[in-house]
Amino acid sequence: ETGVTQSPTHLIKTRGQQVTLRCSSQSGHNTVSWYQQALGQGPQFIFQYYREEENGRGNFPPRFSGLQFPNYSSELNVNALELDDSALYLCASSLRSDTGNTIYFGEGSWLTVV
Amino acid sequence: AQTVTQSQPEMSVQEAETVTLSCTYDTSESDYYLFWYKQPPSRQMILVIRQEAYKQQNATENRFSVNFQKAAKSFSLKISDSQLGDAAMYFCAYRSAFAGNFNKFYFGSGTKLNVKP
Numbered sequence: 733e734t735g736v737t738q739s740p741t742h743l744i745k746t747r748g749q750q751v752t753l754r755c756s757s758q759s760g761h762n763t764v765s766w767y768q769q770a771l772g773q774g775p776q777f778i779f780q781y782y783r784e785e786e787n788g789r790g791n792f793p794p795r796f797s798g799l800q801f802p803n804y805s806s807e808l809n810v811n812a813l814e815l816d817d818s819a820l821y822l823c824a825s826s827l828r829s830d831t832g833n834t835i836y837f838g839e840g841s842w843l844t845v846v
Numbered sequence: 847a848q849t850v851t852q853s854q855p856e857m858s859v860q861e862a863e864t865v866t867l868s869c870t871y872d873t874s875e876s877d878y879y880l881f882w883y884k885q886p887p888s889r890q891m892i893l894v895i896r897q898e899a900y901k902q903q904n905a906t907e908n909r910f911s912v913n914f915q916k917a918a919k920s921f922s923l924k925i926s927d928s929q930l931g932d933a934a935m936y937f938c939a940y941r942s943a944f945a946g947n948f949n950k951f952y953f954g955s956g957t958k959l960n961v962k963p
Contacts, residue, residue, distance in 0.1 A: 765949035774850075774937050774953030775891070788950050820889060826949055835949055837891035 735759060736838035738823050744844045745813050753808040753841045755823030761836070763787075764806040766798060767822040769840070775822055781806060810843075818845045848873045850940050852954035859928045860962050866913075867923045867957045869938030877943035880914065881951070882923045885935040894936070897921065899943070925959075933961040 735758035745751050757764050763782045767775035777790035781800035795811040804825070810817055820842050826835040849872045859865035871880070882894040897905045897914050904912050909929075913922045925932055938954040 763949055767951075772955075774939075774955050775951070777950050777952070780949040790950070822889075822891065824891075824949055834893060834896070835951070839888060839890045 736823060736825050736836050738821075738838035738841050740841055741839070742842045742844075744846060747813055747815060747845055749813050750809065750811045751813060751843060753810075753821050753823075753843070755806045755808070755825075755838060757804045757806065757823075757825035758836050761825035761827050762804055763827070764800055764804065764823060764825045765835070766806070766808045767824065768792070768817075769820040769822060770816075771819070778808070813845045815845050818843060848875075848940050848942070848952045850938050850952050850954040852938055852957050854957045855955070856958040856960070858960040858962060859925070861928055861930060863928055864924060864926045865928055865959065867925075867936050867938075867959070869921045869923070869954055871919050871921065871938070871940050871952075873919070873940065873942075875942055875944075879941045879943065880912075880921045881939040881941070882910070882912070882921075883937045883939055883953075884932075885937060885956070887934075891937070895923065928961050930961050930963060933959055935959075 737756045739754045765780035766778040769775040778792050779789040784800045797809045799807045820840040822840045823838045824835045851870045878899045880897045883891045895907045895910050909926045911924045935956045937956045940952045
């Protein structure tokens with residue numbers, strides 16, 4: 733049990749639609765990041781947020797966006813969904829002052845785009 | 847850019863025996879962290895072991911140990927006395943020590959470990 737919770741656990745969307753995924757970080761953690769894990773692959777970094785601002789982005793287009801709230805919960809929004817967006821989306825949180833950087837992952841949200 | 851390569855898509859081990867999972871990485875940085883994560887069917891990533899690049903001593907956590915070869919950019923995981931609960935996907939991961947990249951991990955493609963009773 734990592735204290736990082738994600739919702740929903742599974743969802744199905746139609747191509748072109750928009751989706752919002754939610755993450756509640758472990759208590760006291762001020763940094764959250766999102767990863768996309770396609771079937772049979774390792775997770776790929778989408779972006780991270782620190783103190784409510786985006787603080788690093790991977791190779792993902794602008795239709796992937798996020799928010800971090802004062803209580804350190806977070807959202808991942810994906811617009812204009814494409815079939816290739818079907819994947820497990822993982823949220824991870826950490827305490828930035830922890831230079832050893834142990835991050836804690838949630839169980840993910842499975843997104844299927846049809 | 848950093849890359850992490852796991853060349854063994856799947857491995858099998860007999861219960862109570864030892865298995866080694868391989869990982870290589872590419873980076874131009876001198877200071878970084880390396881990790882092994884376990885992902886069971888529940889899909890939650892669980893930290894197995896961590897290695898700081900500036901430490902020459904190999905990390906050990908109970909039955910799990912690593913062989914870190916910095917010059918060769920190799921980072922293998924050895925699991926001793928394998929248990930049925932060790933069956934999972936194992937991911938090797940890299941993280942820069944640069945302060946701005948706290949949560950930016952680069953993951954390999956994973957090795958599926960089967961444990962036979």
